[in-house]
Amino acid sequence: MAKIRVPGFQFAGVACGIKKSRKRDLALIFSERPATAAALFTTNSIKAAAVLVGMKRMRRGLVQAVVVNSGNANSCTGPRGVRDAEAMCREVGHRLGIDPRLVIPSSTGLIGVPLPMTKIRQGIAKAVSILSPDSFTHAAEAILTTDRFVKITTTSCLLKGRKVVITGMVKGAGMIAPNMATMLAYILTDAAVEPRCLNAILRRSAEETFNRITVDGDMSTNDTVLFLANGAARNSPVRQGSGEERVLREETQRVMKELALKLVEDGEGTTKVVEIRVDGVRSIAEAKKIAFAVANSKLVKTAFFGEDPNFGRIMVAIGCAGVAISPEKIDVFFNHVCVVRKGVGLASKEREASRILKRPSFMVKIHLHQGKESASVWTSDLSHEYVRINSAYRT
Amino acid sequence: MAKIRVPGFQFAGVACGIKKSRKRDLALIFSERPATAAALFTTNSIKAAAVLVGMKRMRRGLVQAVVVNSGNANSCTGPRGVRDAEAMCREVGHRLGIDPRLVIPSSTGLIGVPLPMTKIRQGIAKAVSILSPDSFTHAAEAILTTDRFVKITTTSCLLKGRKVVITGMVKGAGMIAPNMATMLAYILTDAAVEPRCLNAILRRSAEETFNRITVDGDMSTNDTVLFLANGAARNSPVRQGSGEERVLREETQRVMKELALKLVEDGEGTTKVVEIRVDGVRSIAEAKKIAFAVANSKLVKTAFFGEDPNFGRIMVAIGCAGVAISPEKIDVFFNHVCVVRKGVGLASKEREASRILKRPSFMVKIHLHQGKESASVWTSDLSHEYVRINSAYRT
Numbered sequence: 001m002a003k004i005r006v007p008g009f010q011f012a013g014v015a016c017g018i019k020k021s022r023k024r025d026l027a028l029i030f031s032e033r034p035a036t037a038a039a040l041f042t043t044n045s046i047k048a049a050a051v052l053v054g055m056k057r058m059r060r061g062l063v064q065a066v067v068v069n070s071g072n073a074n075s076c077t078g079p080r081g082v083r084d085a086e087a088m089c090r091e092v093g094h095r096l097g098i099d100p101r102l103v104i105p106s107s108t109g110l111i112g113v114p115l116p117m118t119k120i121r122q123g124i125a126k127a128v129s130i131l132s133p134d135s136f137t138h139a140a141e142a143i144l145t146t147d148r149f150v151k152i153t154t155t156s157c158l159l160k161g162r163k164v165v166i167t168g169m170v171k172g173a174g175m176i177a178p179n180m181a182t183m184l185a186y187i188l189t190d191a192a193v194e195p196r197c198l199n200a201i202l203r204r205s206a207e208e209t210f211n212r213i214t215v216d217g218d219m220s221t222n223d224t225v226l227f228l229a230n231g232a233a234r235n236s237p238v239r240q241g242s243g244e245e246r247v248l249r250e251e252t253q254r255v256m257k258e259l260a261l262k263l264v265e266d267g268e269g270t271t272k273v274v275e276i277r278v279d280g281v282r283s284i285a286e287a288k289k290i291a292f293a294v295a296n297s298k299l300v301k302t303a304f305f306g307e308d309p310n311f312g313r314i315m316v317a318i319g320c321a322g323v324a325i326s327p328e329k330i331d332v333f334f335n336h337v338c339v340v341r342k343g344v345g346l347a348s349k350e351r352e353a354s355r356i357l358k359r360p361s362f363m364v365k366i367h368l369h370q371g372k373e374s375a376s377v378w379t380s381d382l383s384h385e386y387v388r389i390n391s392a393y394r395t
Numbered sequence: 396m397a398k399i400r401v402p403g404f405q406f407a408g409v410a411c412g413i414k415k416s417r418k419r420d421l422a423l424i425f426s427e428r429p430a431t432a433a434a435l436f437t438t439n440s441i442k443a444a445a446v447l448v449g450m451k452r453m454r455r456g457l458v459q460a461v462v463v464n465s466g467n468a469n470s471c472t473g474p475r476g477v478r479d480a481e482a483m484c485r486e487v488g489h490r491l492g493i494d495p496r497l498v499i500p501s502s503t504g505l506i507g508v509p510l511p512m513t514k515i516r517q518g519i520a521k522a523v524s525i526l527s528p529d530s531f532t533h534a535a536e537a538i539l540t541t542d543r544f545v546k547i548t549t550t551s552c553l554l555k556g557r558k559v560v561i562t563g564m565v566k567g568a569g570m571i572a573p574n575m576a577t578m579l580a581y582i583l584t585d586a587a588v589e590p591r592c593l594n595a596i597l598r599r600s601a602e603e604t605f606n607r608i609t610v611d612g613d614m615s616t617n618d619t620v621l622f623l624a625n626g627a628a629r630n631s632p633v634r635q636g637s638g639e640e641r642v643l644r645e646e647t648q649r650v651m652k653e654l655a656l657k658l659v660e661d662g663e664g665t666t667k668v669v670e671i672r673v674d675g676v677r678s679i680a681e682a683k684k685i686a687f688a689v690a691n692s693k694l695v696k697t698a699f700f701g702e703d704p705n706f707g708r709i710m711v712a713i714g715c716a717g718v719a720i721s722p723e724k725i726d727v728f729f730n731h732v733c734v735v736r737k738g739v740g741l742a743s744k745e746r747e748a749s750r751i752l753k754r755p756s757f758m759v760k761i762h763l764h765q766g767k768e769s770a771s772v773w774t775s776d777l778s779h780e781y782v783r784i785n786s787a788y789r790t
Contacts (some may be wrong), residue, residue, distance in 0.1 A: 045715075045722065111708075111711070112739075113740065220711055237569075302786045311506070320440075384782050387697055387700065391698065
């Protein structure tokens with residue numbers, strides 16, 4: 001892959017010793033000019049210090065640098081945690097010669113342990129000293145925890161004839177669930193975008209991408225999706241309701257969808273990526289409720305791992321979703337193979353369905369025949385490796 | 396253990412070939428006289444045929460026989476499934492010479508496969524021919540699926556000087572969750588109890604026992620808890636509001652609590668039984684919501700398996716429960732060891748907490764300091780064995 005660049009942005013990813021593995025654990029994203037910013041933060045009632053600090057700073061809507069440490073979540077660390085997160089920003093501001101209030105912090109990793117501030121200060125100094133437009137991948141590496149691979153993507157489009165770049169990096173692996181799971185995502189563009197428009201694009205795109213995936217159903221205390229538009233492309237700022245907004249939103253959504261699917265693919269222990277599609281319901285909310293009930297069922301997820309077309313467990317999960325349904329109308333498919341017709345299991349289709357489940361990705365399609373809406377979510381299987389990773393995480 | 400007997404009841408448990416293992420797979424419970432009956436059925440919107448038939452029959456409130464097959468759930472089998480469940484009852488009524496409407500069917504096992512009715516008819520004939528007051532354990536064996544051990548208990552008490560017996564058998568293992576998970580439970584007493592009183596005792600006892608446990612959070616299509624009181628003790632029928640009701644309820648609840656904990660202990664792959672106790676909340680509903688959020692978290696359950704006192708994951712689950720909380724007030728304990736004080740993790744307590752997690756059972760106590768109510772639920776860990784059983788179930 002060619003080096004990813006976004007005009008006007010510089011990056012660094014360094015190892016400062018938070019991770020025992022000596023892998024990169026501190027990332028810096030720097031915009032040469034203050035960027036218009038929009039953000040989404042975890043909906044967990046317990047928020048990490050960086051999220052509390054970030055939420056306050058986002059009120060101004062301008063961001064010039066993002067500092068991320070991995071290996072330590074700085075969560076459940078009380079007032080000290082907040083002071084440490086603020087100190088990270090001050091250090092970055094000081095080293096870069098910018099207003100510290102333009103710096104957003106993020107942390108991911110273990111909960112309940114104070115940040116090693118000496119290491120972090122040294123890491124910041126080093127990161128500032130090697131900032132480069134070419135170090136996007138280093139930064140994307142430095143935000144990872146139990147992730148198996150770097151998750152990045154980039155695209156570009158024309159806004160009134162002017163080329164703009166939209167690029168993203170994301171970190172995930174465990175605690176992936178809708179409404180911001182353990183997920184850090186940084187979406188960067190050199191487009192100029194009006195603040196309200198940037199916000200609207202971020203919210204709508206996240207609703208159809210990051211909020212439609214699940215690995216284990218838990219939301220973390222640290223999740224952050226940040227969307228920065230620094231205007232280096234010198235286009236006239238994109239306004240809400242314009243044709244340019246539509247183009248930019250489509251491309252942004254494409255970037256976020258690709259990153260969201262990479263998150264599922266890299267879910268802890270994932271061997272399958274499965275789309276759960278619910279058709280024929282009265283509302284998108286109903287569709288999502290049913291799809292997530294299926295996508296989060298431990299019994300369904302272990303059956304996926306076992307490549308077992310166990311439609312019974314899917315029916316059980318549908319029935320538990322808390323949506324009024326008519327069992328005798330339900331059809332269930334694995335890709336094109338119908339395994340439940342009008343609520344009755346078709347055992348004869350099992351061999352054909354088995355072949356579909358051997359693939360690394362497939363679709364479960366559920367048709368309820370009680371409305372015209374539909375929605376999809378994406379989930380992983382639940383494997384031995386998931387249990388191994390999560391039972392041994394800290395030992 | 397001495398043989399369990401309940402005056403006026405007879406039992407049988409036979410192998411009729413539904414299970415490939417040739418283990419017992421058909422149970423019969425017979426009361427020499429029609430018994431007053433109360434029942435709870437699954438709250439899953441998709442109900443198995445036996446549940447549909449049982450719900451209709453319970454309207455009369457009298458039951459003389461229960462026929463249970465394991466190995467096949469007769470669920471998602473359409474109108475044919477209902478006809479088969481009714482045919483099971485007719486066969487039992489015919490063989491026993493009683494009104495088939497006094498027979499309640501239950502099924503548990505694979506979903507979506509029609510019942511092998513020839514085998515079941517032969518099994519019923521055999522079961523009727525060997526009915527005995529001493530075969531309680533055989534019946535309790537015949538209702539099992541992936542269970543590792545027979546789950547039974549018995550007690551007795553005095554009602555106005557007359558001794559009555561309360562006895563129960565239960566089947567569980569997977570799909571254990573509140574509001575009737577894959578669970579079949581039969582509670583039998585020789586006491587005479589007025590119908591409304593029996594109903595009240597069952598509901599209240601289940602709320603504090605079977606509805607407070609979870610193994611994997613999924614509810615099955617087949618769950619049934621049946622409480623039969625045949626009056627063979629010849630006491631004057633227990634009335635609502637009486638002192639005898641209180642005595643009988645306490646004993647019934649003790650039987651159901653013991654069975655409920657056995658269900659968790661025998662949960663698929665369980666190596667730990669953990670009580671999640673939530674104190675200091677505004678209502679029992681809030682306490683249960685938080686306790687179940689923790690009890691069902693895959694990340695918390697894998698940490699239990701790994702004997703890792705990972706309070707961070709507990710905090711994440713608390714924050715996800717959808718209850719308004721003050722993070723800075725939360726205390727979390729493993730047994731007596733405080734690992735989170737006023738929302739801040741105490742890393743120094745980790746070694747001490749680790750020792751507690753090595754035990755086969757322990758308590759997680761969460762104090763929110765925002766009210767006076769509390770509640771407990773019981774859960775298991777999530778182990779390699781859970782994944783192995785559930786990914787290989789049908790293959």
